[in-house]
Amino acid sequence: MTTPAYQRILLKLSGEALMGDDAYGINPDVVSRIVGEVAEVARMGVQVGVVIGGGNIFRGMAGAASGMDRATADYMGMLATVMNAMALADAMRAAGVVARVQSALNIEQVVEPYIRGKAIRYLENGRVVIFGAGTGNPFFTTDTAAALRGAEIGAQIVLKATKVDGIYTADPKLDPTAERFHRISFDEAISRDLRVMDATAFALCRDQKLPLNVFSIFKPGALKRVVMGEDEGTLVYC
Numbered sequence: 001m002t003t004p005a006y007q008r009i010l011l012k013l014s015g016e017a018l019m020g021d022d023a024y025g026i027n028p029d030v031v032s033r034i035v036g037e038v039a040e041v042a043r044m045g046v047q048v049g050v051v052i053g054g055g056n057i058f059r060g061m062a063g064a065a066s067g068m069d070r071a072t073a074d075y076m077g078m079l080a081t082v083m084n085a086m087a088l089a090d091a092m093r094a095a096g097v098v099a100r101v102q103s104a105l106n107i108e109q110v111v112e113p114y115i116r117g118k119a120i121r122y123l124e125n126g127r128v129v130i131f132g133a134g135t136g137n138p139f140f141t142t143d144t145a146a147a148l149r150g151a152e153i154g155a156q157i158v159l160k161a162t163k164v165d166g167i168y169t170a171d172p173k174l175d176p177t178a179e180r181f182h183r184i185s186f187d188e189a190i191s192r193d194l195r196v197m198d199a200t201a202f203a204l205c206r207d208q209k210l211p212l213n214v215f216s217i218f219k220p221g222a223l224k225r226v227v228m229g230e231d232e233g234t235l236v237y238c
Contacts, residue, residue: 011161013052017161031091040223044227048123063076092128105132131145147197147205148204167194186202196212196236215232215234
């Protein structure tokens with residue numbers, strides 16, 4: 001196949017993916033490599049939206065667990081995602097890719113606010129759009145933000161980039177006999193209690209008939225293979 005299987009995608013990146021082997025923060029080499037993968041598919045004509053997490057800087061649930069008010073902790077986590085989005089956009093600029101950051105929180109001196117129609121126009125004009133600040137609401141994860149933005153922009157699939165190359169019958173780190181699912185339905189994933197995303201995000205994808213692919217962002221060329229429709233990661237279908 002020489003034509004991409006998907007023309008518009010929503011890529012979900014965790015904040016932890018930007019750390020590499022560091023204990024926290026943003027590893028420039030890792031970010032550069034991820035940007036290279038995104039740039040490759042963008043240059044193929046694929047429209048790319050990105051939702052980025054903030055766990056490499058601050059995680060709201062961890063803050064709440066230590067006694068902080070949950071809503072306050074979540075807002076701090078949203079700000080962390082904006083920092084990551086800005087770093088990602090700057091790395092894309094250095095790689096020759098035009099990117100725009102839109103934030104669900106209004107911080108217009110730094111990045112522009114999320115406006116659905118504007119985001120779609122950017123995508124149609126070949127810009128990579130990076131969505132920061134999650135949904136803009138506490139108590140919702142960036143997984144849910146990915147499902148929501150994917151549905152809003154009319155993405156054909158949500159790609160969840162992780163450290164594991166798909167969904168397995170068991171934790172492959174603990175069980176060497178665990179097998180990767182190549183394809184699995186939303187209903188079967190629920191019946192097997194496979195925790196692919198948080199429940200709200202998973203239900204939103206299922207209800208909107210928005211397929212999901214879970215793959216490893218650390219596997220060279222994996223993003224391109226997913227976009228080309230090859231057997232990479234695990235496809236969750238309706």
